[in-house]
Each structure stands twice: as structure tokens, then as C-alpha cells.
Amino acid sequence: MSSLFTKTAVLIFVLGGSLQAFSQTRSISVSNKSSLVLKDKAIAVTRAGLPGAEEGKFPLILTASGDTIPSQLDDINGDRKWDELFFVLDLAPKQKLKLSLNWVNFVPEFTMRTSVRFGKRSSATLPVQPKVADTAYIDEMPKKIGYQPYQTDGPSWENDKVGFRHYFDGRNAKDLFGKRVTWMSPETVGLTAQGAVEDNYHVLKDWGRDVLPVGNSIGLGGVALLVKDSLARLGVTVNDTRNNIKSTSFHIYSEGPVRSVINFHYMDWSTQGRVYQVNETPMIWPGMHAYQNTVRVSGLKGDESLLVGLPDVSNDGPLTEVNIGDWTLLYTHDKQSYNKEFWLGLALLVPKKAYQGSITAPTTGNLSSSYLAKLKISENKPVTYYAVGGWELADPGFINPQYFRNYVTGLAHQLSAKVKVKIE
Incomplete structure (x- = not known):
């Protein structure tokens, strides 16, 4: 042709x-x-x-x-x-x-290799409706209004290898959906036949399941700040009735066969006696057990570091750190799924130039059970990183810790590889 x-x-x-x-x-x-x-x-x-x-x-x-x-x-x-x-x-x-x-x-028309799913109900008795955008306000926490308004607690996004979700109900942690198939999971995940919100995704289905316990961590690739020497959680926990963010907006910017792009904007986050504005833009494209996230923060005083989370809720293994190309790789490998049923490798690829070391969150508190990569951040300047999840039912090789290490180091090399594009 x-x-x-x-x-x-x-x-x-x-x-x-x-x-x-x-x-x-x-x-x-x-x-x-x-x-x-x-x-x-x-x-x-x-x-x-x-x-x-x-x-x-x-x-x-x-x-x-x-x-x-x-x-x-x-x-x-x-x-x-x-x-x-x-x-x-x-x-x-x-x-x-x-x-x-x-x-x-x-x-x-092309085969869909990425997807975004987002739905909300406007009352406890009405069915969930699909949406492309929403704003959650400071006093609309599920604990306050008496029900969970969001399908899967917030938006989920996936490719042909793996899926993720974001707790848009004020917690702002990021969770992992393990996938067993290359096709996109059903739009009805997290719903009853009548369209009510239901936690039915912790049960193994043909497409996969939610496999990662998050607790009060900020999840896989979730963000927080270190203000001087204090941890500052972006948002609240499941038992809180009022947020520390005035309003949080979500938009699906793009959903297509080879990339999906979503955005969260956190307006007036009050913490440590300060007020910040935060913007994050997760993206996903095919072929990788990972998503990309880009974060900007404004209102900085100069004594803050960005924190990116790696859950330590059900992990008994060590945190390993490796430098590869443009990236610093931090990863764990253990049976760190619910009830220690499945092997999971979890990793962050953070920019080597911005990396300032890692810290460990306490075992209790509103930001706990996390390894936290500490990154240099400047006023309203983007910081881009990747969060990786390798589930044994997605690839049996992930049972082996060396196999997972090889995968994430290979991904770091792939992301560092330069490609020249010329339009004529």
C-alpha cells in the first residue's frame, strides 16, 4: 500500500x-x-x-x-x-x-492496548455512571457521607500487562491490579449487576485481581512530601471525615489504543502550616509492567523533598537499590500480596539526578509501612518516574527474584535508550 x-x-x-x-x-x-x-x-x-x-x-x-x-x-x-x-x-x-x-x-481503529475506567454514583441508592472527570471536595470523604461513591475507590488504568488504581476518596494511594490476560479488563469491575459499588476485585478472575495490600502506605508510586524532617501525607486515611486538601480534580486527558493519560490536581493542600498545589499526570503505554507519573508541586519554601512510595505492608525482604542508565532503581521481591498468596516484585525507577536516598516510614500512623524514595524538587518543575509491579500470574518468571531484577534493570535500560526521530 x-x-x-x-x-x-x-x-x-x-x-x-x-x-x-x-x-x-x-x-x-x-x-x-x-x-x-x-x-x-x-x-x-x-x-x-x-x-x-x-x-x-x-x-x-x-x-x-x-x-x-x-x-x-x-x-x-x-x-x-x-x-x-x-x-x-x-x-x-x-x-x-x-x-x-x-x-x-x-x-x-486499532486494538485497545491501554484503558482507563472511572465511575461514580451520586447517592448510595443510585447506580454508578461512567465519567471522564470529577472533583472531590474537602468534606466529601466516604466516612463523612456514609458510602463509597467511586467504582474501585477511584480511577483505574491498565495496559496489556498490568493495571493500577488510585484511591480518589481522599487517601490518594496507588494500588496494583495484577493481570493474567492481554485484553482490557471489564468496565464492570468493582460493580454489582445493578451498578452498585462492590469490592469484588480481590477475588481471582480470568482477567486478574487486586493483589497488593496498601494499608496506610501511599501505595505503589504514590506521592508525599518531606517538609524539613516531617512526613506530610497528601490526603487522609480511610477513617478520616475531612480531607487536608480543599478540592481534588480528576480528568481523563486521553484514552487510546497505545497510550492513556490521566491527571490529578490537588488544590490547596494544607500541611505542616503550609499550603501547596500539586499536579500529577500518570501515563501508561503497552508492553511494560509499569506506569509513568509526572509530578509538579508549587508553594515550595525550599526545604522540601518529594517522596515516592513503595509499599512495605506485607514485605519481609530487603529494599535493593541499583543505578542503571538515567535511573536509580529501588525494588523489593517477596510474597507481598494479600495473605502472602502470590509472589510480587515492586519497583520504582526514579531519576538518578534527582535522587537523594530513601527513608522508611513508621509502622503506624497516617503515612506508614512504606519505603520512600526522596527526590529533589523545585517550584512547579516536573519530576518523572516509573512504578513497576511484577505478579507471578502475569509472568511465572516473577517468582524468581533474579528474574524480576533482570526485568526491571532491563526496563531501565530500555527507558534510557535514545531514539532519534526526524520528520521529513
Whole structure:
């Protein structure tokens, strides 16, 4: 198919019996600068770097042999305009791949390899309805209103390897959904047949289950602050009736076949006699047992560090630290699931340049049972890291601690590998 395209022609394509017009075709050159085999390597091209992009058009990317590369246009800052063209590629060591980029007036359909699920009920007697955004206010804690309004306690996101969820009910911890399948888990997870909120996801299903006990930790990749020498939890615990955040907003920025992007904005977080604004943007794309998170904090006085959590609720093993490429890797490996039923490897990949060591939270209190990576943070400047969960039923190799170590060190190498993208 690709041999039909030229840079000057406007061509006609038949899809589903209708005529579709291609606009001017450009080429994308992607070069793997590393000696690694790259699998599902994330490729993002900014809107400014895409000459010829047209409003109301959609990308269709083809290889030289005419195969289609699934891609999407993503809003990553919440202004309801797309900011990046995104796709993933497999690349051999030092491989240079030439693709054609065609702007078309239809939305190409691809297999969904990422997903976001979010639902809320407006009263204890009404069914949950799907939503793309919501705001939770300071006095709307479940303990105060008498019921849990959110499906799975808040939004969940997943790829073809693993899933995660965020406790949007004021706790703001992040949990792990283990997956046994590559397809996306049902939209009804966490609901009864009548649409009521139900904790039915701690039972093993064909798709998987919630496998990680979180307690009063901040979960896998959850955030907090170290203010001078004091731990400051972003939010409250399950038994609190009032939040320490004035309002928390959630938005699904993008949900697509190869990437899903969500956002949390914490307005007026009062702690340690100070008030902060916090913004975090989790993303997930296919192929990795992990998600990416980017955090910004404003209102800083200069004596704070960002803390990123690794649960220590059901772990009897040590915390291991390794430097790989651009990243510092912190990980644990144990039967750290509910009732110690399954082997789990948990890891953080944090930027080596920002890493200031780790601390251990107390065993009791409103922020407890966590290893905490301490990161340098500056006023409203982004800090990006990855949180990894390896469940034995997702990959039996994760039973072996060396296998998990090899996986996360390999992921760090993959993320450090440089790829050059050129639009012509």
C-alpha cells in the first residue's frame, strides 16, 4: 500500500465502503541509537514538530511494506487540544526505520492496548455512571457521607500487562491490579449487576485481581512530601471525615489504543502550616509492567523533598537499590500480596539526578509501612518516574527474584535508550 503514496499526491482510500482522502504524505525516520533490542519503545512527536498537521485530520502511519503502526493524538496538558503524536515501535539494535505519515479524515481503529475506567454514583441508592472527570471536595470523604461513591475507590488504568488504581476518596494511594490476560479488563469491575459499588476485585478472575495490600502506605508510586524532617501525607486515611486538601480534580486527558493519560490536581493542600498545589499526570503505554507519573508541586519554601512510595505492608525482604542508565532503581521481591498468596516484585525507577536516598516510614500512623524514595524538587518543575509491579500470574518468571531484577534493570535500560526521530 505504501508504494502508492507520494509527497505531492492527494489519494483516495476505501475504508468500510466510503471514500477517504489522504492529505500530503510525510516520512518519519526513527533511529535506534542504542545497541539494545527495543520492544514497544515509546515515540512521542510534539505538535510543533509536525509540519502539515491539519485540524480534524488523524494520523495513519505505515511501514515501507504497508503495515499500519497504531498511533494516536494525545492531549497531555488538559487544554482539550492534542499536543503529541504517540506510537510504540519494536526496533533492532542500531536500526533505522522509515515510516510514512498520512493525515486522513477518519479515525483509524486499532486494538485497545491501554484503558482507563472511572465511575461514580451520586447517592448510595443510585447506580454508578461512567465519567471522564470529577472533583472531590474537602468534606466529601466516604466516612463523612456514609458510602463509597467511586467504582474501585477511584480511577483505574491498565495496559496489556498490568493495571493500577488510585484511591480518589481522599487517601490518594496507588494500588496494583495484577493481570493474567492481554485484553482490557471489564468496565464492570468493582460493580454489582445493578451498578452498585462492590469490592469484588480481590477475588481471582480470568482477567486478574487486586493483589497488593496498601494499608496506610501511599501505595505503589504514590506521592508525599518531606517538609524539613516531617512526613506530610497528601490526603487522609480511610477513617478520616475531612480531607487536608480543599478540592481534588480528576480528568481523563486521553484514552487510546497505545497510550492513556490521566491527571490529578490537588488544590490547596494544607500541611505542616503550609499550603501547596500539586499536579500529577500518570501515563501508561503497552508492553511494560509499569506506569509513568509526572509530578509538579508549587508553594515550595525550599526545604522540601518529594517522596515516592513503595509499599512495605506485607514485605519481609530487603529494599535493593541499583543505578542503571538515567535511573536509580529501588525494588523489593517477596510474597507481598494479600495473605502472602502470590509472589510480587515492586519497583520504582526514579531519576538518578534527582535522587537523594530513601527513608522508611513508621509502622503506624497516617503515612506508614512504606519505603520512600526522596527526590529533589523545585517550584512547579516536573519530576518523572516509573512504578513497576511484577505478579507471578502475569509472568511465572516473577517468582524468581533474579528474574524480576533482570526485568526491571532491563526496563531501565530500555527507558534510557535514545531514539532519534526526524520528520521529513
